[in-house]
Amino acid sequence: MSGFLAPVRSRLVETLAGRSDVVPEWILRLEDGDDAGYFGPGSAAWVVHGGMPTLVAGIRALLLQALHLGALAGVREFSRYREDPLGRLAGTIRWIHTVTYGSTGQAIAGSEMVRSLHRRVAGTFVDGHGITRPYSAEDPELARWVHLAFTDAFLTAHERWGGPIPGGADGYVAEWTRAARLMGVDDAPGTAAGLRSAIGAVTEAGDLRGGPEVDEIVRFIRRPPVRRLLRPSYRVLFRAAVSTLEPRHRQLLGFPERPSERLLPLDRATAAVLRGAGGLLGPQTQAELAARRRLSRLSEDRGDA
Numbered sequence: 001m002s003g004f005l006a007p008v009r010s011r012l013v014e015t016l017a018g019r020s021d022v023v024p025e026w027i028l029r030l031e032d033g034d035d036a037g038y039f040g041p042g043s044a045a046w047v048v049h050g051g052m053p054t055l056v057a058g059i060r061a062l063l064l065q066a067l068h069l070g071a072l073a074g075v076r077e078f079s080r081y082r083e084d085p086l087g088r089l090a091g092t093i094r095w096i097h098t099v100t101y102g103s104t105g106q107a108i109a110g111s112e113m114v115r116s117l118h119r120r121v122a123g124t125f126v127d128g129h130g131i132t133r134p135y136s137a138e139d140p141e142l143a144r145w146v147h148l149a150f151t152d153a154f155l156t157a158h159e160r161w162g163g164p165i166p167g168g169a170d171g172y173v174a175e176w177t178r179a180a181r182l183m184g185v186d187d188a189p190g191t192a193a194g195l196r197s198a199i200g201a202v203t204e205a206g207d208l209r210g211g212p213e214v215d216e217i218v219r220f221i222r223r224p225p226v227r228r229l230l231r232p233s234y235r236v237l238f239r240a241a242v243s244t245l246e247p248r249h250r251q252l253l254g255f256p257e258r259p260s261e262r263l264l265p266l267d268r269a270t271a272a273v274l275r276g277a278g279g280l281l282g283p284q285t286q287a288e289l290a291a292r293r294r295l296s297r298l299s300e301d302r303g304d305a
Contacts, residue, residue, distance in 0.1 A: 023286050026094055030290035033103025036298065037291070038179075044165050044172035049100045050288050052274035052281075053157040058092070059221060059241035061153035064199075066217045067208040067252050068145045070135040073125035099179045101291035111182035128209040140184060147180045147188055148199050155192065156244050160267070161274055168192075203248060210252040218253055233273045240270040 039045040048054075066072045098110035118137035125135050135142060155172055158165060165172050169192035180188035189195045202208060226234050242255050243266055250256075284292075 024090075024094075026098070027286045027290055030098070030102050030106065030287055031293045031297070033106050033294050034298075035103050035105075036295060037101065037103045038107055039100055039175065040295070041292070042166055044167050044175045045100050046288065047165055048154055048158045048162065048172050049096055050285050051158055051162045052278045053161040054154060055274065055277060056161065056237050056240045056244070056270065057154040057157035059238055060157060060244055061150045062221055063218065063241060063245065063253055064149040064153060064249060065146055066214050066221075067210070067249060068142065068149075068202070069125045069127055069209065069211075069213065070133070070139070070142045071145055072213055072217060073123055073135055097285065097287035099182065101285075101287040103294065107179075108182060111179075115183065128206045138184065140186075143183055144180075144185045144188065144198075145202060147176075147183065147185050148195060148202070151176050151188075152195055152199055153241075153244075155195070157241075160244060161240075161271055203246075208249070208252060210254055214252070215254060233276070236266075236269050236273045239266055 095110055095114050099107040102110065115138070121137035123135060124132055127133050137143070151173060155169055158172075159169065167174070170190075173192050173195050174190045177188040177190055180186075189198050222238055224234070242250060242253075245253070245255075
């Protein structure tokens with residue numbers, strides 16, 4: 001790698017993993033599991049979560065999740081997103097990759113760890129109807145919204161900038177209901193149409209709204225403290241994430257409607273940024289490589305039996 005690109009790669013890895021000098025220990029442990037896990041090579045989850053469009057999806061998921069003021073209240077009152085935004089991002093990536101690439105036991109343990117942190121997240125918030133309500137991160141309604149926003153974001157970004165998905169959109173949505181159940185969501189939709197219908201139902205019910213609290217989070221997501229080298233690319237990814245949102249969600253978030261003729265150059269710019277990121281990070285994530293080593297070991301063990 002050229003002397004110019006090496007620092008860019010270092011800053012990108014640092015942003016995604018929390019540090020750039022070593023592979024995190026939790027990733028290396030994915031090699032040590034004792035079964036294939038919930039997914040595997042060729043699964044929709046491996047394809048979607050291992051692709052570069054996840055860089056857009058992560059931003060989009062945060063924006064959409066923020067419109068539910070119960071979910072937003074927990075982030076504002078209990079998260080260290082201001083003090084340690086990269087740490088929070090790395091924690092989210094850790095859960096996604098552990099469930100996607102880990103063994104069954106690792107996926108269950110990783111999800112339980114997140115849920116144990118959620119048990120202290122509780123308080124009150126003013127909902128979209130102006131009513132003060134209690135909230136808890138363990139509340140199935142809030143957990144379901146987080147799942148819906150996450151799944152829709154990753155599916156939508158991959159559909160626009162990724163390749164074919166094994167089993168199509170329905171394949172991905174159905175597979176990722178396993179992650180929902182690990183997080184206490186037992187009624188997650190299993191099709192793409194059901195997913196978007198569920199998001200529409202929450203929207204139509206008036207449970208989402210903008211306002212000063214949402215504006216604060218949006219300002220932070222728009223200009224997070226990423227390294228200077230990455231800021232031009234991040235601006236493209238942010239605009240890309242906004243462009244994929246439904247008009248009614250963009251309006252609640254305070255974004256103007258963008259003329260459709262401007263989407264084509266944005267799509268091209270986004271594709272270029274994602275190609276560049278893929279060139280720096282490589283065709284497979286470290287988590288996937290660790291999972292493949294585990295699967296290879298398990299295959300050898302079966303052959304020796």
